[in-house]
Amino acid sequence: MAVFIQTVVAGILMGGIYALIGIGMTLIMGVMKIINLAHGQLMMVAMYITYVLYEYVHLDPYAALLITMPCLFILGAVLQRSLLNPLIKVESILPENQVLMTVGIGMVLTELARMIFHSDYKSVRPPYTSMSLYAGSIAFNLPMVIAFGIAVLLTIGLFLFLLKTDVGKSVRATAQNKEAALLLGVNAERITIFTYGLGAALVAAAGTLLLPIYYLFPDLGGAFTLKAFVITILGGLGSTVGAIVGGVVLGVSESLGATYISMALKDAVGMVIFLLVLIFLPGGLKRLTKI
Amino acid sequence: MKALRWQVAVIVAASLVFPLVIRSDYYQHVLILALMWVVIGSSWNLLAGYTGQVSFGHAIFFGIGAYTAGICATKAGMSAWWGMILGGPMAALIGFVIGWVCFRLRGPYFALATIAVGEIFRLVAVVWRSFTGGMQGILLMQSFRSKLPYYYLALFLALACIYVIHVLMRSKWGYYFIAIREDQDAAESMGVNAFRYKSLSLIVSAFFTGTTGAFYMNYMAFIDPEVVFSLHHISIMAILVGIIGGVGTLWGPPLGAFIMVLLQEMFRSSFFGLAPRWVSELHVLVFGLLVIFVILYMANGIVGDWGKIQRLWSSKAGGGASAAGKGS
Amino acid sequence: MSTPFFESHQLTKDFGGLRAVNELSFHVNEGEIFGLIGPNGSGKTTVFNLINGYYPITSGHIRFQGHTLNGLPTWKICKLGIGRTFQIVKPLRRMTVLENVMTAAFNHTESVARSREKAMEVLDFCGLADRKDESARGLPLGHRKRLEIARALATGPKLLLLDETMAGLTPQEQADGVALIRRIRDSGITVIIVEHIMRVIMSLCDRLLCINYGQRIAEGSPEEVANHPAVIEAYLGKD
Numbered sequence: 096m097a098v099f100i101q102t103v104v105a106g107i108l109m110g111g112i113y114a115l116i117g118i119g120m121t122l123i124m125g126v127m128k129i130i131n132l133a134h135g136q137l138m139m140v141a142m143y144i145t146y147v148l149y150e151y152v153h154l155d156p157y158a159a160l161l162i163t164m165p166c167l168f169i170l171g172a173v174l175q176r177s178l179l180n181p182l183i184k185v186e187s188i189l190p191e192n193q194v195l196m197t198v199g200i201g202m203v204l205t206e207l208a209r210m211i212f213h214s215d216y217k218s219v220r221p222p223y224t225s226m227s228l229y230a231g232s233i234a235f236n237l238p239m240v241i242a243f244g245i246a247v248l249l250t251i252g253l254f255l256f257l258l259k260t261d262v263g264k265s266v267r268a269t270a271q272n273k274e275a276a277l278l279l280g281v282n283a284e285r286i287t288i289f290t291y292g293l294g295a296a297l298v299a300a301a302g303t304l305l306l307p308i309y310y311l312f313p314d315l316g317g318a319f320t321l322k323a324f325v326i327t328i329l330g331g332l333g334s335t336v337g338a339i340v341g342g343v344v345l346g347v348s349e350s351l352g353a354t355y356i357s358m359a360l361k362d363a364v365g366m367v368i369f370l371l372v373l374i375f376l377p378g379g380l381k382r383l384t385k386i
Numbered sequence: 387m388k389a390l391r392w393q394v395a396v397i398v399a400a401s402l403v404f405p406l407v408i409r410s411d412y413y414q415h416v417l418i419l420a421l422m423w424v425v426i427g428s429s430w431n432l433l434a435g436y437t438g439q440v441s442f443g444h445a446i447f448f449g450i451g452a453y454t455a456g457i458c459a460t461k462a463g464m465s466a467w468w469g470m471i472l473g474g475p476m477a478a479l480i481g482f483v484i485g486w487v488c489f490r491l492r493g494p495y496f497a498l499a500t501i502a503v504g505e506i507f508r509l510v511a512v513v514w515r516s517f518t519g520g521m522q523g524i525l526l527m528q529s530f531r532s533k534l535p536y537y538y539l540a541l542f543l544a545l546a547c548i549y550v551i552h553v554l555m556r557s558k559w560g561y562y563f564i565a566i567r568e569d570q571d572a573a574e575s576m577g578v579n580a581f582r583y584k585s586l587s588l589i590v591s592a593f594f595t596g597t598t599g600a601f602y603m604n605y606m607a608f609i610d611p612e613v614v615f616s617l618h619h620i621s622i623m624a625i626l627v628g629i630i631g632g633v634g635t636l637w638g639p640p641l642g643a644f645i646m647v648l649l650q651e652m653f654r655s656s657f658f659g660l661a662p663r664w665v666s667e668l669h670v671l672v673f674g675l676l677v678i679f680v681i682l683y684m685a686n687g688i689v690g691d692w693g694k695i696q697r698l699w700s701s702k703a704g705g706g707a708s709a710a711g712k713g714s
Numbered sequence: 715m716s717t718p719f720f721e722s723h724q725l726t727k728d729f730g731g732l733r734a735v736n737e738l739s740f741h742v743n744e745g746e747i748f749g750l751i752g753p754n755g756s757g758k759t760t761v762f763n764l765i766n767g768y769y770p771i772t773s774g775h776i777r778f779q780g781h782t783l784n785g786l787p788t789w790k791i792c793k794l795g796i797g798r799t800f801q802i803v804k805p806l807r808r809m810t811v812l813e814n815v816m817t818a819a820f821n822h823t824e825s826v827a828r829s830r831e832k833a834m835e836v837l838d839f840c841g842l843a844d845r846k847d848e849s850a851r852g853l854p855l856g857h858r859k860r861l862e863i864a865r866a867l868a869t870g871p872k873l874l875l876l877d878e879t880m881a882g883l884t885p886q887e888q889a890d891g892v893a894l895i896r897r898i899r900d901s902g903i904t905v906i907i908v909e910h911i912m913r914v915i916m917s918l919c920d921r922l923l924c925i926n927y928g929q930r931i932a933e934g935s936p937e938e939v940a941n942h943p944a945v946i947e948a949y950l951g952k953d
Contacts (some may be wrong), residue, residue: 130494178678189633189685191440194494196681198622202674210667317617321505324498363509369502370487558824561817565806572804575766577792577821577869
């Protein structure tokens, strides 16, 4: 029983990070109506930045959040402005131009990381990473607790931002109905640039929080992009609250899968969940069938 | 496309004669690879360029074909060449099932589903060691020492594939495929059973890709999950071949296949040994940059944007008449 | 009692909590031009979408020539003989006019030659033959609307649903459109037409149905319906 609770707890904690990944992707999907297949790669970039800051400047990863989030925000905004926005005007037979572009971006980011850092696994292990908090016989791995806490804070901050600020409201308006938002004077182009930056910043936070408990290598991006999509689908497309739910569900499922089935198949769990949702929850995914 | 007929004849004739003239194993190998990609790229184009369903998972069909051939040899005691007959139908069947599940998804969501399914197949191939050999893959004896039989087989496959697509696109199927691409709802209102025709497109696409996978097993004599179910090296490569040459055209993917394979070999060999070693690490990076560049500036590929390219070229000579650049 | 050519019985459509069509019953006789009118948002296009199978029906049923249409996919309904145009036209943009119509003409044939023949006939009938090789993308609005009708015609329908085909056209184009619809009816095709332009409705239709909030308000001859107090109130509002 203790093992079960332990597993679930670990899953929920992980779910906090997954939620950040999912929210970022949901925002991007909602506003730009595209799947950002470079999402995981953006996270990877943030993780490498965190790694470099730790190795060479000895900056604590949690402090590095203050650097990686703005950095990725800028990177995201620049990518959106220079590579993705122009595509709206390109007339091509291929309907998924924007998605393909994100694939290209993802490939370039991954390969640049490989060129600079090589393919070996890197990790960041400040001394407190092996510490745990205890509640009874349940151990809470300290970095995961911190990550979860910060993730919750960021999520709350994001919701306040979306609900209370003008920019936040513009983002939601554009996501709900672009034409109407345009008519109301929202500068859709700026909002998409901002949103991509915001999504990147969120996934950067996820990456920075993840680094102390995971390991880093260039191909990480691809794996996490897939996870991001699973999270978003699970929670119902376009819903930020859903992304949180999806993140936690995926975290717990993976954790259960790792403990009770096999470590190696942990990643397969996400894929299978995705397919099951596809097959058995067509109602929940109705949004996907008529864009 | 009448003007093209004699050019096609020349190309076919040249390709028939090629390996008798160029005896180098290496160049024959490169050409065999290119011919394989002609099939895979054209197959992808049938589903994505003509029917508008952008698949990011063509590795599924390639891998199924390859493993069908391999497993014929390792488990069924038959020659792997049986895979050339069985691999296509096997891939087509799986393709049909995938379509049945995933075609309810539109646009980018379909693309994502194909990625997920592709990853599942790769993981299954890795984990189901008793059946597939797991990460160790399948290793066979090559049937022929010389590359000639493989070359002509690949050439036959490529020509057959192009011909079938050509015939299909001029028939009722072709009109229906394009209608689905242009506006699925309008097509349905015109009596087009979109699911049926998307499935037909997928079945043909998967069939040829699977047969090529089986060919690969026989030719390279070694496969493993990372190679044949690879997202980047098969699925995305197929997309690149399609978009560089020109989606929605008949000759775009073949052109794209030759360009991409050439590029790949140029980088792998560090410009045939002329550039420093580390250049060989660059080829995926260059591919990524290529994707970005092509989508931004040449979204219809070389064949699709031929008119635009010609105009750019002759803009100094006073611009003027360019070929209509109409896709075939 | 012979089976009615087309009838809707207690047709209802709910979108979540919103009832867009409310127990709507009406019938259409073979060979007539039947008009469906109502103020904006009254549910006219929704009714078409229900007939066409584009939306699933919540309750009630639709019968056409003895077939019940509930639950049938759109393409099947087309095969049964119902053709439809869209309010916001949907040309197949990268095909030519001829290719657009040929795609529709394949509804009852497998042969490319036969489809081309039928498409040319329809293009002639609609006055689009001289534009057959033009790309659908570049057509002016009037011709795009005509193409939309031609395509629906090429599917060989017995019942044609026309959704606001006159909107945005010049008076001359409208007159041509009216003439075309008359020719269509004279060739033996029954027409249900949704329209806002009163002049067109009054001159074309044999019978009218006026709806509001998805419910029937009045049904009858054009004169009866136009003078019905409830109809006037629906359009002008009560105050």
